[in-house]
Amino acid sequence: MDRLTIIKVGGKVVEDQQALELMLDQFKRISGYKLLVHGGGTLATSLANQLGVETTMVEGRRITSSAMLDVVTMVYGGLVNKRIVAGLQARNCNALGMTGADMSLVRTRKRPVQTIDYGFVGDVEEVNTRELRLLLNENVVPVIAPITHDGKGLLLNTNADTMAAELAADLAAFYNVFLFFCFEKRGVLLDPANDASVIYELDYLQFEDYKTQGIISSGMIPKLENAFSAKKRGVKEVLITNAESIANGRGTRIV
């Protein structure tokens, strides 16, 4: 099987034009088939503020009101997605920006209300990569924003890490998938205050242990749950790292 590299980027990398350009330079150097999944960082929050739309976060997840859904559709699906596409086209990568609604790549279901009403948030029901694979084989580079649809006309907000993990798991049947979750740090840290304390290998038992000890907490927990889920479902290699380390493949390896 051919190699397919899936890079998930978020946070500062997509907010800041200079950081974005540096990441795209790294991304361009990846050989073989590749695909980018991006979040929107604080750009959505900042547009929401300007429009007087309130932002509520619970456990690192955005509560998505109807007005906030429009904001993330504009920021993730429009502004950030097309900036990345234009940047990749300038680097001779034939990028195609899309969301999970496009070609019904990721169909989701509005999350049922239990203790928390997440609003217009979608949980993955079906991944369909048929047309995406045709495009990959034509050397098209998909750039995917974390917006999905329910198949009944509703757009939904879906976590970008989850999108990346679900796509990776589906595509693992067709490619040797290498999945990189990129964020600000060089990997999962034993000591958040010490950037050099990267955990180079992490298995599920250690993860559980670190969670109990409070070493791994908050937003890192769902990210690692996604990482372990992808690994378990046939993704060849899953790495938590920063954008600068895409090329050398260093970081926290999920085992």
Place this chain on the structure above:
Amino acid sequence: MDRLTIIKVGGKVVEDQQALELMLDQFKRISGYKLLVHGGGTLATSLANQLGVETTMVEGRRITSSAMLDVVTMVYGGLVNKRIVAGLQARNCNALGMTGADMSLVRTRKRPVQTIDYGFVGDVEEVNTRELRLLLNENVVPVIAPITHDGKGLLLNTNADTMAAELAADLAAFYNVFLFFCFEKRGVLLDPANDASVIYELDYLQFEDYKTQGIISSGMIPKLENAFSAKKRGVKEVLITNAESIANGRGTRIV
């Protein structure tokens, strides 16, 4: 050659959820390959107002400042595009939303400043439909927002009528292209106050004559220039009509 129907919609049809749903119902009924090009109507102006970004129009064309480029990228490339995609997916049309930057579908050049500085507006340099045709042949329905790129990383705003005409002209080498420009009226009117005064056939000499007489004026002039250009470049049929008439093919026929 197979038939390909290209529908360009704008104005109220994309602003108003009910009008949009009705248009999508009509669009769904078109048999054969099809493609939708949309504008953003006044939604961009309204978001710009909310954000304190000034809107300047000259001869029906928007002057695109850097802030306005972000607004149209969000509204056309994000909100409107993805709403249409979700609406078509709900109707079992396998829609893929994109801009001219995606897969470098439409490469443009920033319009040189002559008497007017249009800002970040792109004039078409190259249309590349290679990957688009692969998708059409897989029954994917492209939904195209009027944003383009210069191949050097810059996004640009391009008139949606122009996008539709350029795509139609390029695709005429591969399909029997039927191009419909949809707007509020049932066609080009002899008397703007009388909706029944549709001109059923229009050739270039009559067009010139009507322009001189002031019967055809303002925004209708560039629209018709685009229509005549497409017809001259091999598009089989070009019609100016409203969304309700897509199915019956009535309106102003360019001859």
